[in-house]
Amino acid sequence: MNNKFSLSLVCSALLLAGCGDNSKSSGDSTAAPYSDAINQSLARSSKISFTLLGSEADVPLPSFFLFDTNDHTLNIPLDANSTGLLNDPKVAMGEVDGWSTIMPFTINVNLPIDRTLKNDVVMNETTPFSAHLNDGVKLAKVDVDLSTGVMSNFTALTAGVDYLVVSRDFKTINILPLKGLDPSSDYIYALTDSIVDSADEPLGTSSSYAALKTTDIDQAGSLDLPQKIIHQVEALFAGYGEVSSSDEIIYSSWFTTASAGNVMQKTKAAIATSINPEIKPDGVWKGTANPNNISKDDLNSLYAIDADDTGVNFGDAVTNDPLFSSAFGTDSAVLLKDNYDELLTKASNLDSIEVYRGTVKLPYFLSDQVDGDAWKMQPWRSGMPSIFKILNTLSSGSDADKAAISEQLIALGFTSLPDQLLIPQYQALLVGSELTLANGNQLDAERILTQYSAVPQIRAVKEVPFIMFVPKGIGTDNVPLLQYQHGITNLKESAYALALSHISTAVQTGKTPYALIAIDQPLHGQRGLSEEIVTTPSNPTVFMNLEYLPVARDNIRQGAIDGMGLRYAMNYVAPSEAAFSTVNEDNVSLIGHSIGAITGISSYAVANTSLNNPVDPMFSYTTATLANPGGGIAPFLLESGEFAPVIKHSVVASSIEEYAIYWETKCIADRLKPGDCFNKFYGDVANKSTKSIIDETLASFTYAAQTVLDNVDPLNMASQVTGSVLGIQANGDSTIPNQVSTTPTAGTEPLFKKLGLVNSTSDTSGTRVASYFDESSNAKHSTVITPGSAAEGLAHAEMSSQIVQFTLTNGNSDGSLSVTSGLLDASK
Numbered sequence: 001m002n003n004k005f006s007l008s009l010v011c012s013a014l015l016l017a018g019c020g021d022n023s024k025s026s027g028d029s030t031a032a033p034y035s036d037a038i039n040q041s042l043a044r045s046s047k048i049s050f051t052l053l054g055s056e057a058d059v060p061l062p063s064f065f066l067f068d069t070n071d072h073t074l075n076i077p078l079d080a081n082s083t084g085l086l087n088d089p090k091v092a093m094g095e096v097d098g099w100s101t102i103m104p105f106t107i108n109v110n111l112p113i114d115r116t117l118k119n120d121v122v123m124n125e126t127t128p129f130s131a132h133l134n135d136g137v138k139l140a141k142v143d144v145d146l147s148t149g150v151m152s153n154f155t156a157l158t159a160g161v162d163y164l165v166v167s168r169d170f171k172t173i174n175i176l177p178l179k180g181l182d183p184s185s186d187y188i189y190a191l192t193d194s195i196v197d198s199a200d201e202p203l204g205t206s207s208s209y210a211a212l213k214t215t216d217i218d219q220a221g222s223l224d225l226p227q228k229i230i231h232q233v234e235a236l237f238a239g240y241g242e243v244s245s246s247d248e249i250i251y252s253s254w255f256t257t258a259s260a261g262n263v264m265q266k267t268k269a270a271i272a273t274s275i276n277p278e279i280k281p282d283g284v285w286k287g288t289a290n291p292n293n294i295s296k297d298d299l300n301s302l303y304a305i306d307a308d309d310t311g312v313n314f315g316d317a318v319t320n321d322p323l324f325s326s327a328f329g330t331d332s333a334v335l336l337k338d339n340y341d342e343l344l345t346k347a348s349n350l351d352s353i354e355v356y357r358g359t360v361k362l363p364y365f366l367s368d369q370v371d372g373d374a375w376k377m378q379p380w381r382s383g384m385p386s387i388f389k390i391l392n393t394l395s396s397g398s399d400a401d402k403a404a405i406s407e408q409l410i411a412l413g414f415t416s417l418p419d420q421l422l423i424p425q426y427q428a429l430l431v432g433s434e435l436t437l438a439n440g441n442q443l444d445a446e447r448i449l450t451q452y453s454a455v456p457q458i459r460a461v462k463e464v465p466f467i468m469f470v471p472k473g474i475g476t477d478n479v480p481l482l483q484y485q486h487g488i489t490n491l492k493e494s495a496y497a498l499a500l501s502h503i504s505t506a507v508q509t510g511k512t513p514y515a516l517i518a519i520d521q522p523l524h525g526q527r528g529l530s531e532e533i534v535t536t537p538s539n540p541t542v543f544m545n546l547e548y549l550p551v552a553r554d555n556i557r558q559g560a561i562d563g564m565g566l567r568y569a570m571n572y573v574a575p576s577e578a579a580f581s582t583v584n585e586d587n588v589s590l591i592g593h594s595i596g597a598i599t600g601i602s603s604y605a606v607a608n609t610s611l612n613n614p615v616d617p618m619f620s621y622t623t624a625t626l627a628n629p630g631g632g633i634a635p636f637l638l639e640s641g642e643f644a645p646v647i648k649h650s651v652v653a654s655s656i657e658e659y660a661i662y663w664e665t666k667c668i669a670d671r672l673k674p675g676d677c678f679n680k681f682y683g684d685v686a687n688k689s690t691k692s693i694i695d696e697t698l699a700s701f702t703y704a705a706q707t708v709l710d711n712v713d714p715l716n717m718a719s720q721v722t723g724s725v726l727g728i729q730a731n732g733d734s735t736i737p738n739q740v741s742t743t744p745t746a747g748t749e750p751l752f753k754k755l756g757l758v759n760s761t762s763d764t765s766g767t768r769v770a771s772y773f774d775e776s777s778n779a780k781h782s783t784v785i786t787p788g789s790a791a792e793g794l795a796h797a798e799m800s801s802q803i804v805q806f807t808l809t810n811g812n813s814d815g816s817l818s819v820t821s822g823l824l825d826a827s828k
Contacts, residue, residue, distance in 0.1 A: 035216060048191060048206055060106060065253075086379070092550050093708060103703050110206075115197045119198070136193070137175055138237055139159075144254075149225075180750075184257060188254045191251045205250040213246075257710075261605060263711065281299040282300055288434050301361050303361060304360070304361045305570075307356050307577050307579035311579065314336075315341060328494075343507070347507040350472070353471055360565070360569045362461070362561075377551065379550035382454070383455045384453055384455050405435055481587065485599055486594075487597075487628075487782070523535050523555065563590070589811075591627065625806060626728070630751060631750055633706065633714075634701075641734035649663070656693060724768060729773065731775045734781060766812065784799045
């Protein structure tokens, strides 16, 4: 992906007001009094493309140059055609507090017309490897003191192990993280002149970089800080022996990765505040944290559970459930009833499965306003001013602003500034507050959610419907509870099949079954906002929201917080609730499938993160099963057989006029589905030039989308997971790919590796295991919920068996998990 930005915007991003017309930082002249090494580098034929001035301005990504120093978010320059709204992916990236941990770095190279980068690629098993590229790129993790800018704790990463350097076109250098970088972390990287072109000439540096690299000229004003950063980066690589001399370095940079889970963790902490009898929810969600003025009574009803007084026999419930029949058909309902009746004849210890419906009151942080499409345009917003902006004002604001902000902070309860702004218990004082500058303007009116402003505004209290399946019979007087989070375009009623399978598996193997409970994901099923605004197989983009990427991210956040909220609500089940009379609300496990496993990993990680001993059991899950999830959401979606064509259609139709006309004039008339239209256009109609434009458009979209989604990406949440995990993968999954060809960290397998799951064919004694169902098992993406064909029957039965065992042993705590290896792939 090429990333070229105009100088004026790059300058404003870094507050470089004096970039101006400075010959030392632009152009191709080598007349400046540089060292011999720099002048020699500038004279080379092929050079790194890094330019701060003019129409050819080009800043490699990621880079500190494109950070907003006011609030620590990305500040991506916009072109003249930008809407300036969040439906521009570059604007959307401004909602993020750092760069992606998994997306490739991109460094363009200026080459003579008759040259490319040297092609010395050899195959290292199945991976193409270039020795000179990987020798010529250095990457390290550092700690940065933001108050002083000093970098410390240099830790070098290893090429070929932690990252891989590739060039698919031999004109652009890409650095691929192989394991994913750490969230909320600082990294530096450097390119050296051991990288050569096809004439074996070393690459040189650019004039803009030379102006920062030189030690013979002290840059003043706006270039002072960037020069100090570059000097420090180069000195670290030289000082730690990664290069023999900084003269070798032809480009370097520093960047910060996005935070992950901070907003959800702080939301949980805010929720937990109301556990204190003296602080009710209306005391948490107050002021600017409650912009819609939700009433005290509604706020204080949060997490209330209300269920049917009596259950309905499973067979009667499924055959008379219009939601189930509408989604899955009456034949499926009859089949489940028949299977249930057959189970009762075989299982003497099971009297019935009772189906209960009810509601749970949960906080809604998204917009639910249909008018003006606010539901799809408005992401979560912060219920507190940014600590980063406050610190900036206190350190570099006007004397009047410093005094005004300090006075207001003292009134909120701060007594030692700025130190207490870094302490969580004092940060909580900011929730609901509005700070104003000396001129009366609000500080942080934008209220973008970052790690520095991580508590969201509540926009509604939602009465969320749930469905629950409770086994009745011998020994079922205190059964555990399994919480089910369904996949995208599905709905909670898919739990009928899951519950019957799990309860049947348990009782037929002599085990006491557990109960199951499920709610719809946001914008699914009964939580749709209208007949049109509901996520269905034919309309997946309601939840996916390709148009407004920050809202897509926050739909995932909402799903994760909803899941954790349902778990937390179990603490408030009234003794009079008959539905829960035989359920142990203290022993709750989780199963997530597909997007439900993606929201589920966040629900599980956040719920099980310790706050303090009295509170922790009220949130924590016993164990979790993650079925067919994936990390690297944007890359895997662009390689998903199920979703990629629809996504490509949506992105390209809004970006490339030739395809938009084709869609309007040909495909609509021929009644082609959007995905089929795109495939036909790309495969049969588009010429080479148009395909190149499409590929570039999709690559740019993927980069932007993943950057925005990084805050909630499962790969980034994986390191926060504590406790036992069972992973399940279907070979060749066409919905969430096992692996992604373009991104080593995307798909199911890299996520399971990050979670530390051990292949169950080699060892079933641990509490973190994964079962990789092989091709011969005929397992598909949704086999774990219900088999789509008779051929999937064995795989479905094995999946149910493993989940039941794992859940009933509290995450294989006794090491007794038994698997059928003949259905599994031992090579993973």
